[in-house]
Amino acid sequence: MSAKYLPLLTTLLLVLTCACSLAQARGTYQTPEDFLADVFSGTPPKPETLWLQGDIKKQVTGILGHPYQALRIRYWGKDRRTAWILEEIGKEQPITTGIVVNNGKLEIVRVLIFRESRGAEIRHPFFTDQFKDAGLTGEQQLDRHIDGISGATLSVRALKKLARLALYLHSRTAYADDTP
Amino acid sequence: MKQTMHALACGTALLLASLGASAELPKQRPTMEEMWQIIQQQQAEIEALKKQQKTTDQKAVTADRKAEAAVVAVEESATTTGHGSLLSDKTSIGGYGEMHYNNLDSKKEIDFHRFVLFFGHEFTDKLRMYSELELEHAVSGDSENGEVELEQGYIEYDLNQNHQVKGGLFLLPVGILNETHEPPTFYGVERNPVETNIIPTTWRAGGGAANGEIAPGWSYDIAIHEGLKTSADDSYKVRDGRQENSEADANDLAGTGRLKWTGIPGVEVAATVQYQSDITQGESNAGHAWLYEAHTDIQHGPFGLRALYARWNLDGGGPKAIGADVQEGFYVEPSYRFNAKFGIFARYNQWDNAAGDSTDSKMKQYDAGINYWPYPDVVLKADLQQQDNDGKKKNDNGFNLGIGFQY
Numbered sequence: 001m002s003a004k005y006l007p008l009l010t011t012l013l014l015v016l017t018c019a020c021s022l023a024q025a026r027g028t029y030q031t032p033e034d035f036l037a038d039v040f041s042g043t044p045p046k047p048e049t050l051w052l053q054g055d056i057k058k059q060v061t062g063i064l065g066h067p068y069q070a071l072r073i074r075y076w077g078k079d080r081r082t083a084w085i086l087e088e089i090g091k092e093q094p095i096t097t098g099i100v101v102n103n104g105k106l107e108i109v110r111v112l113i114f115r116e117s118r119g120a121e122i123r124h125p126f127f128t129d130q131f132k133d134a135g136l137t138g139e140q141q142l143d144r145h146i147d148g149i150s151g152a153t154l155s156v157r158a159l160k161k162l163a164r165l166a167l168y169l170h171s172r173t174a175y176a177d178d179t180p
Numbered sequence: 181m182k183q184t185m186h187a188l189a190c191g192t193a194l195l196l197a198s199l200g201a202s203a204e205l206p207k208q209r210p211t212m213e214e215m216w217q218i219i220q221q222q223q224a225e226i227e228a229l230k231k232q233q234k235t236t237d238q239k240a241v242t243a244d245r246k247a248e249a250a251v252v253a254v255e256e257s258a259t260t261t262g263h264g265s266l267l268s269d270k271t272s273i274g275g276y277g278e279m280h281y282n283n284l285d286s287k288k289e290i291d292f293h294r295f296v297l298f299f300g301h302e303f304t305d306k307l308r309m310y311s312e313l314e315l316e317h318a319v320s321g322d323s324e325n326g327e328v329e330l331e332q333g334y335i336e337y338d339l340n341q342n343h344q345v346k347g348g349l350f351l352l353p354v355g356i357l358n359e360t361h362e363p364p365t366f367y368g369v370e371r372n373p374v375e376t377n378i379i380p381t382t383w384r385a386g387g388g389a390a391n392g393e394i395a396p397g398w399s400y401d402i403a404i405h406e407g408l409k410t411s412a413d414d415s416y417k418v419r420d421g422r423q424e425n426s427e428a429d430a431n432d433l434a435g436t437g438r439l440k441w442t443g444i445p446g447v448e449v450a451a452t453v454q455y456q457s458d459i460t461q462g463e464s465n466a467g468h469a470w471l472y473e474a475h476t477d478i479q480h481g482p483f484g485l486r487a488l489y490a491r492w493n494l495d496g497g498g499p500k501a502i503g504a505d506v507q508e509g510f511y512v513e514p515s516y517r518f519n520a521k522f523g524i525f526a527r528y529n530q531w532d533n534a535a536g537d538s539t540d541s542k543m544k545q546y547d548a549g550i551n552y553w554p555y556p557d558v559v560l561k562a563d564l565q566q567q568d569n570d571g572k573k574k575n576d577n578g579f580n581l582g583i584g585f586q587y
Contacts, residue, residue, distance in 0.1 A: 092272040147446030
């Protein structure tokens with residue numbers, strides 16, 4: 001190899017060395033268990049189950065554009081808050097997301113596990129903060145615009161679907177009851 | 181008579197007395213022994229019932245577990261559907277396609293311009309393969325217009341959660357369209373002429389690369405790969421120098437580096453630099469080449485803006501003699517998205533593959549059109565094209581229609 005490529009090769013090797021020194025599993029930014037402990041101050045409530053059947057199944061399919069890949073969804077609820085661990089494929093791989101709904105509005109949207117090779121920018125607060133306090137319209141759409149990230153269109157789309165899904169599912173639990 | 185009556189009265193009194201006496205007499209209680217037996221009998225019945233209850237409870241628990249296992253099995257066997265389709269939990273397929281109708285001065289043509297298949301496979305959580313196979317212009321073969329090409333084929337490995345390396349044939353990290361060009365992702369039926377002629381998109385090469393994130397919103401790409409091989413016969417046009425990894429001449433490799441910022445949702449700013457020591461892979465009259473490219477891609481609410489500038493500097497007397505020592509271009513494309521289904525755009529393009537001399541060789545093109553997305557992954561396009569070229573280059577005006585999809 002000619003010496004003219006030495007600077008570039010040196011840079012490449014330096015980058016690889018620095019990168020190799022960080023031995024974390026790719027894409028797992030927070031485990032679902034840690035997320036639940038985090039959002040419920042260390043003591044998450046017992047999980048409950050929402051069965052996807054009848055009208056709920058139909059609405060979920062409408063939101064995602066396809067049936068959800070499970071017969072039921074577990075959730076954790078306390079007061080007027082519910083927490084959900086949901087997955088949706090971006091381009092090829094599922095994105096695992098933790099979502100908290102409080103009083104019918106999004107409180108937290110957090111990417112827990114990202115498996116795609118592109119689009120991981122969606123995990124950053126500068127993107128997910130856009131979802132805070134968003135609710136659902138009558139047509140099951142988010143009531144605000146979410147700006148995307150160039151090159152991560154499909155990941156952004158997946159996250160928006162999951163946000164809508166969590167809001168809808170919350171409305172079908174006892175924790176959505178507005179009676180005092 | 182009196183005696184009879186008296187006897188009758190006495191008998192009745194006696195009968196009544198005996199009846200009264202029997203009502204007052206206590207019932208016969210069971211003996212202690214009998215009571216003990218009754219208790220034991222009842223206890224045995226209670227034990228039997230308890231046993232029965234326990235068996236019923238166990239059956240209920242077993243039934244519950246079986247139901248849970250059945251539900252889990254159904255959920256695990258369900259085929260994932262989302263944007264991509266999984267053939268198994270490790271292999272995925274996808275693709276895109278576009279058909280064009282061009283009604284221009286230069287041609288009136290209907291053409292299935294591209295049909296592309298993606299295949300991806302995850303060997304492990306960290307190691308994967310990605311490939312793209314493309315058929316252009318519908319039919320490939322001798323004296324046919326089309327061709328079958330391997331657009332990408334590489335192995336990618338995650339060093340950790342922020343950095344990855346790959347080796348194989350891949351798209352170079354330059355421009356806006358070079359890496360992301362599925363039809364629903366851009367305006368205009370045809371890819372813009374600046375990136376087509378100057379980048380030159382779609383530009384793929386064989387080699388090795390590393391990419392990753394260095395800070396939130398900041399990412400990098402560096403690659404060493406096969407270089408271009410243009411020539412005097414091609415007027416040193418960079419587009420004609422793409423080797424496409426087909427027995428590519430590797431006498432002179434190229435190095436590319438990109439820095440990208442996406443720290444605000446809806447905003448991308450990026451710059452690429454590339455160097456190649458001999459852009460002709462050995463011709464005597466040419467030498468090294470530098471590519472500089474910068475762009476921004478903004479989508480904020482309904483407003484969109486794309487702007488890109490790219491410039492090649494080619495060394496050597498050969499390119500300089502015909503003005504090809506500088507090849508450059510830029511475009512600006514504002515757009516407006518009315519809703520999820522409709523958007524309009526306009527674009528001004530200017531490029532010149534012989535900008536190094538004073539000869540009038542600049543090409544200018546104005547485009548305006550509309551995209552209609554009946555579904556996010558399907559698009560219908562229409563646009564008008566008007567050119568205003570310098571010198572002797574004929575203008576190519578008209579309109580284009582297109583259907584595109586991705587999955």
